[in-house]
Amino acid sequence: MIAQWLGVPAEWLRFGGDESVAPNGEALNGLARFESADVKLIADLQRLDEHHRQIAREFIRMLVRINYQK
Numbered sequence: 001m002i003a004q005w006l007g008v009p010a011e012w013l014r015f016g017g018d019e020s021v022a023p024n025g026e027a028l029n030g031l032a033r034f035e036s037a038d039v040k041l042i043a044d045l046q047r048l049d050e051h052h053r054q055i056a057r058e059f060i061r062m063l064v065r066i067n068y069q070k
Contacts, residue, residue, distance in 0.1 A: 013039060
């Protein structure tokens with residue numbers, strides 16, 4: 001399901017691949033590339049109940065704001 005959502009083959013999601021090339025052979029830019037740790041984090045987030053997902057989202061937003069203030 002996650003592979004379909006991200007538009008990547010399940011094998012790529014499970015085993016990874018060349019980080020500079022998308023599974024369809026196209027070059028990736030920094031915004032389009034998901035590293036396996038990021039994909040796992042998204043999967044973990046989806047396993048949380050709605051209350052804890054909201055807490056995680058707010059925490060990430062706070063970190064992003066702090067990072068941009070530097």
